[in-house]
Amino acid sequence: MSPKQFLIPAILALALVGCAEKDKVSTELTQILPGEYIASEDDNLSVIALRAYGDMELWYSLLNANPQLSTRPGFDIEPGEIIIVPIMEKLDRSLPKSIFPESLPADYIIMPGDSLTFIAKGCYGDSELWTRIYDANRNTLSERVKQDPRQIIAGEVLRIPAPPAKAPTASD
Numbered sequence: 001m002s003p004k005q006f007l008i009p010a011i012l013a014l015a016l017v018g019c020a021e022k023d024k025v026s027t028e029l030t031q032i033l034p035g036e037y038i039a040s041e042d043d044n045l046s047v048i049a050l051r052a053y054g055d056m057e058l059w060y061s062l063l064n065a066n067p068q069l070s071t072r073p074g075f076d077i078e079p080g081e082i083i084i085v086p087i088m089e090k091l092d093r094s095l096p097k098s099i100f101p102e103s104l105p106a107d108y109i110i111m112p113g114d115s116l117t118f119i120a121k122g123c124y125g126d127s128e129l130w131t132r133i134y135d136a137n138r139n140t141l142s143e144r145v146k147q148d149p150r151q152i153i154a155g156e157v158l159r160i161p162a163p164p165a166k167a168p169t170a171s172d
Contacts, residue, residue, distance in 0.1 A: 034087040041079045045069070048077075052085050060112045060154075064092040070099065073109060074155040098122060104162045112154040123160050136161045 032052040039048075045059035052062075065084045069075045077083065086092075095113035100122040108119060116130035124132075134141075134149055137158050144151045152158075 032085055034085050037083045037085045039077045039079055039081045039083050043077050043079075043083075045075055045077070048083060048085065053088055053091075058091065058093070060096055061086070061091040061093050063096045063112075064094065067096075070096055070109065070111065073157045075109075101160060104160055106160050108158045108160045110152050110154050110156050110158060114152060114154070116149050116152060119158065119160070124163050129164070132164065133158060133160055 030051070032048060034052070037048065045062045046056040049058040049062055050056040062083065062085065063069055063075055065086050069077065096111050098111045098114055098118070099109075101108060104123060108123070110119075116133055117127040120130040120133055121127040130149070138146070142153065145153070
């Protein structure tokens with residue numbers, strides 16, 4: 001058995017002990033093979049990526065393969081839902097595309113790689129308006145984000161307020 005083949009079950013065991021009852025863990029350690037996977041109650045993209053590829057950081061590649069999840073807060077998976085698990089060589093490792101609302105105010109699901117300035121640019125056309133989004137969500141943001149607004153968390157929902165009223169110009 002290669003070191004990698006040995007490490008995958010060990011990592012799975014450690015990851016699952018923290019999120020499942022100890023007497024249920026043994027049934028959860030099976031590797032997920034490429035193809036269609038039927039999600040169980042405790043599944044999330046990180047756990048599926050760990051079980052399928054041995055790397056939980058490939059969760060966003062699963063999000064690319066299952067774009068229907070990008071419209072759900074937390075990218076939640078329903079028990080019994082079919083999740084496409086591509087073979088490792090066919091993984092789309094690019095960051096998932098951000099989906100900006102067509103009209104404001106609206107809710108926005110943070111995508112991997114997003115920042116408040118990027119979201120402000122996508123929603124308002126002006127990255128300098130990021131503080132408008134920050135202020136509108138100040139009461140719901142995690143302490144991590146309050147300490148560093150660049151640390152927003154993929155899958156969380158932000159309320160995007162309406163754009164600021166435009167100041168009248170001399171021609172108005």
